[in-house]
Amino acid sequence: MFRLADRVTAWLLLLPALALLAAFTHWPALATLWHSVMSTPKKGRPARFVGLDNYRGMVEDEVFWQALWNNLIFAAGTIPLSIALAISMALWVNGRIAGRGFLRLAYFTPTVLPMIAVANIWLFFYTPQYGLLEQITHGLGLPSHNWLGDKHTVLGAMIVVAIWKEAGFFMIFYLAALQGISPSLAEAAALEGASRWQYFRRVLFPLLMPTTLFVLINALINSVRMVDHIFVMTRGGPDNASTLLLYYIYQVGFSFWDSGYAAALTVVVLILLGGVALFQFGFLERRTHYR
Amino acid sequence: MSTSAPPPPAFGISPVERGLETVGAWLLGLLWILPLAYAVWTAFHPSAFSTRFELGAPLTLQNFVNAWHAAPFARYFLNTMMLVTMVLAAQLVLGTLAAYALARFEFRGRDLVFALILLQLMVMPDVLIVENYATMNALGLRDTVLAIGLPYFASAFGIFLLRQTFKTVPRELDDAARVEGASGLQVLLKVYVPLARPVYLAYALVSVSYHWNNFLWPLIVSNSVETRPLTVGLQVFSSTDQGVDWSIITAATLMTSAPLLIGFLLFQRQFVQSFMRAGIR
Numbered sequence: 001m002f003r004l005a006d007r008v009t010a011w012l013l014l015l016p017a018l019a020l021l022a023a024f025t026h027w028p029a030l031a032t033l034w035h036s037v038m039s040t041p042k043k044g045r046p047a048r049f050v051g052l053d054n055y056r057g058m059v060e061d062e063v064f065w066q067a068l069w070n071n072l073i074f075a076a077g078t079i080p081l082s083i084a085l086a087i088s089m090a091l092w093v094n095g096r097i098a099g100r101g102f103l104r105l106a107y108f109t110p111t112v113l114p115m116i117a118v119a120n121i122w123l124f125f126y127t128p129q130y131g132l133l134e135q136i137t138h139g140l141g142l143p144s145h146n147w148l149g150d151k152h153t154v155l156g157a158m159i160v161v162a163i164w165k166e167a168g169f170f171m172i173f174y175l176a177a178l179q180g181i182s183p184s185l186a187e188a189a190a191l192e193g194a195s196r197w198q199y200f201r202r203v204l205f206p207l208l209m210p211t212t213l214f215v216l217i218n219a220l221i222n223s224v225r226m227v228d229h230i231f232v233m234t235r236g237g238p239d240n241a242s243t244l245l246l247y248y249i250y251q252v253g254f255s256f257w258d259s260g261y262a263a264a265l266t267v268v269v270l271i272l273l274g275g276v277a278l279f280q281f282g283f284l285e286r287r288t289h290y291r
Numbered sequence: 292m293s294t295s296a297p298p299p300p301a302f303g304i305s306p307v308e309r310g311l312e313t314v315g316a317w318l319l320g321l322l323w324i325l326p327l328a329y330a331v332w333t334a335f336h337p338s339a340f341s342t343r344f345e346l347g348a349p350l351t352l353q354n355f356v357n358a359w360h361a362a363p364f365a366r367y368f369l370n371t372m373m374l375v376t377m378v379l380a381a382q383l384v385l386g387t388l389a390a391y392a393l394a395r396f397e398f399r400g401r402d403l404v405f406a407l408i409l410l411q412l413m414v415m416p417d418v419l420i421v422e423n424y425a426t427m428n429a430l431g432l433r434d435t436v437l438a439i440g441l442p443y444f445a446s447a448f449g450i451f452l453l454r455q456t457f458k459t460v461p462r463e464l465d466d467a468a469r470v471e472g473a474s475g476l477q478v479l480l481k482v483y484v485p486l487a488r489p490v491y492l493a494y495a496l497v498s499v500s501y502h503w504n505n506f507l508w509p510l511i512v513s514n515s516v517e518t519r520p521l522t523v524g525l526q527v528f529s530s531t532d533q534g535v536d537w538s539i540i541t542a543a544t545l546m547t548s549a550p551l552l553i554g555f556l557l558f559q560r561q562f563v564q565s566f567m568r569a570g571i572r
Contacts, residue, residue, distance in 0.1 A: 009475055010396035017389035020445035025411045028422030092316040106320035112555045114504035116522040117544045120529055121330045124537055132329055176567040196302040225417050228506040231526060253421040254511060262421045269418050277413045
């Protein structure tokens, strides 16, 4: 058996971190489940057990379905494009292109800037009449369009911002992976008469698969977590057309102060994240090996 | 980023193809830098030129002066500095201790503990805002800088990263130090921590930029000038003062991002390497 002194030391070393994790991750995750079946406490009326009432309300809540749907579109619009761009960026910056120092800088810069700050810039970008976008479309003789005020274009405008913010971040991981791939593979492929595209399809892309899956997990989590720009640019509007789940939780929890319903909504987010986790451990762990 | 020369061109690429690709890469690069360039233009010119692009437009710092006086940005800077320092210090200390236990001690339940820690990678404090707000309320910590940082003190990511690093330290070094009479904690400080220095740097850069930029949780728990970090301060400033013109808002925007941006420009290589190192597992 392991030495007693060692065991005690190990637990003492772990204690501070575990206590804080328990208090701010494990406990709130469990408490969310519990509070989602309770009513929201009001003055003189403590919370009581209401069973699945909050969830029943959710099924009938059109804003919830819209937020969920928006979030799916947001993820589907953001993830494939930012990953494709990230791969192109990494290939360019890793190759012998003119000015790759500048390009690397340009691609990566959005990653270090606060989302709340760049959202202000993008807001100005999209502003009707004065905004840069409007000036360009006006210069081309196109009609004026309120990108953030139209519920058909607002989510697309958000997706563009998210892609711009994330692609350079993902590029870094591809760059790291590309630098670990031996150039002799490319030489061998060229000798065999493969085209560059074939080399990418048959050799490079499969070799980058672990990176792609890692990036995919990050991108999925981010599509739930990334809501800062909504506060600045649209506040979920117009007509909830740009409301994402986490933003809706914020609204329900801290504008309407309906903590019971907010807990039920949080459970949905936790289930979604749990799905990502299952995907990672069930699918990823088998296919990629970590150091 | 490696300093090695780019790989030799293996495929017969025509000059036209190469040229097109360079143009594409540059177009994307310019597109990516455009919002920032636009903000710089607007912030450094009088508001009359905020959307008029003329070479002879006069330069000015007045927008920055106005923004600085329009809201307590000095205090916001101080709050953010305190927050970032506090979170990083706590993360490094707690992470080092926990990672050491997980990497070099054998005890029953170790794998379970590790799994429970990794859970935080999926269930981040960022989505548990409702419950954590209630906890802070109960602890009487609402509207304090401590409350903004507390949920992030124990970082699964940091523990994971350090554990991986500590595991690569040769056992012989550990044993040698112990033979010379060093205690467990001394071994940690004298052997493990110095060897993991690049990882600490990488983690520090990632953590600082994350918490400098964090918004939602600080928005919820902070409620006064004395606690608000820059991101929340900027949001309050640009959303309440409807009369404020764009030049001043962009100046404030650049101001709040400046330390990170300048740090990034100066230490570009380290930044990119850190994000790379922190991301590869």
